[in-house]
Amino acid sequence: MNEFKKILYVCEEAASQDASILRAVSLAENNQAELTVIDVVPAVSEGFRMRFGGRTSNDPVASMVDASRKRIEALIEPYAERLKIRVDVLVGRTYLEAIRVVLENGHDLLIKPAENPGYIERIFGSQDMQLLRNCPCPVWLTRADEAPKCRNILAAVDLDPDRPDPVEESLNRQILGLAGSLAFSDFATLHVVHVWDAPGESMVRLWANDPAVASSDYVEGVRSSHASAFNLLRQELKARIGEDASAFLSPEFHLRRGVAASVIPELAKHVQADLVVMGTVARTGIAGLLIGNTAEGVFEQLQCSVLAAKPAGFVSPVKLEQAGT
Structure with missing residues (x-):
């Protein structure tokens, strides 16, 4: 199942x-997809002078761009014979320029190493959170020790x-489609979780x-209604991927009571998830609606890679003319 056609990789020099x-x-x-690799160097105020290679440069931005391009070329050199990779270096703020590239070129997946990968219990830095909030396409933030293939994938609906x-x-279908496709291609175990509670x-x-x-009686009634809805989603997944693929994947479904921001990270650790696939909260056509508190709380606790999807119709507040701001 080819989920992606145009993939954008955003460099993170602070991480492996x-x-x-x-x-x-x-x-x-x-996926037989196009791959573009970009890096973003910061803008430098006019008149600022920086020393490169033992001499003073009058154009520090050009020097940084040149150095960045050489780093990218060294990074992708082992794969030059396997795949044609486009390369570009931009100037500005990482999340703004990356989203601008997505908007301009129609990328359907953005991959980036997570910032500050060694920081205990919080691997997502400010640029990462801005991407999760504002990038219109799915965002895959990888950990430093990203495995070549996932062993366990957790999809949260x-x-x-x-x-x-x-x-x-629609977002649940997108999450299950992404998670199922990746589990199938990686021969990974697929876990699906839904967290419910009985607030009354x-x-x-x-x-x-x-x-x-x-x-x-009240709690059982709430649990039963969520279980029925969850079972319908299970049947929909089975119908979507087919009997053979469903039998091959044998997805495990977890219906858990509690607070999603706590339960999902705990379950991710329990099943040793290499990747968590989940959505962010937004409504169709509402530009700039921030990521939901639950999703943000989950992201900040995960110690594995995350693939975050937006609902159909999400409108990014970032515009093409904002590049470089």
């Missing part, structure tokens, strides 16, 4: 990139049995004549 660029190359080969949302349903339990206990029975 060997495993991440290999992942990007492999994805491009497996959100369901509201009482108020089905077409945007949410305390109110039910407060007003019921028999709090224990009323609470138990």
Whole structure:
């Protein structure tokens, strides 16, 4: 299943990139996709002088661009015979320029090594979070020790049995499509999780004549409705990928009660996930709506790579004319 046609790889000089660029190359080969590698160097105020190669440069930006291009060429050199890779070096802020390239060229996946990969329990830096919030295409943030192939992939879906949302349903299908395709190509175990809760339990206990029975009935009713919706999603996945592929993947489904921002990272550790695929919260046509608090809380706790997708119709607040700002 070819999910991607145009892949953009964004360099991160502060992190080891060997495993991440290999992942990007492999994805491009497996999907018969185009691969572009870019780096972004910061703009320098006029009149600033910097020493390069033992001499003072009057054009430090040009020197940085040249040095960056040489680093990219060295990074992709091992794959030159395997794949034609486009290279570009831009000037400005990383997330703005990367999103501009996505908008201008129609990339359907952005891959970038995560910032600060050694920082305990928080691997996503500010540029990364801006990409997660504002990039219109799926964003794959890789860890420094990204495996050539995933062994375990965790897909997190959100369901509201009482108020089905077409945007949410479409996003769930996108998440399962991405996770299923990657699990199939990597021969990985696919896990799917949905986290539910019963927020009205305390109110039910407060007003019921028999709090224990009323609470138990209420919680079971909520659990049952989420289980039914989750089972429908399971059947939809099976129908989408086919009987043979479903039997091959044998996805494991996890229905967990609790707070998603805690449960998802805990489950990711428990199943030893190499990749978590999940969505960000937004509504169709609303430009610049920030990533949901739940998703952001999950991202900050994950110690594995993450692939984050936007709902169909998401409008990035970044515009082409914002490049370089």
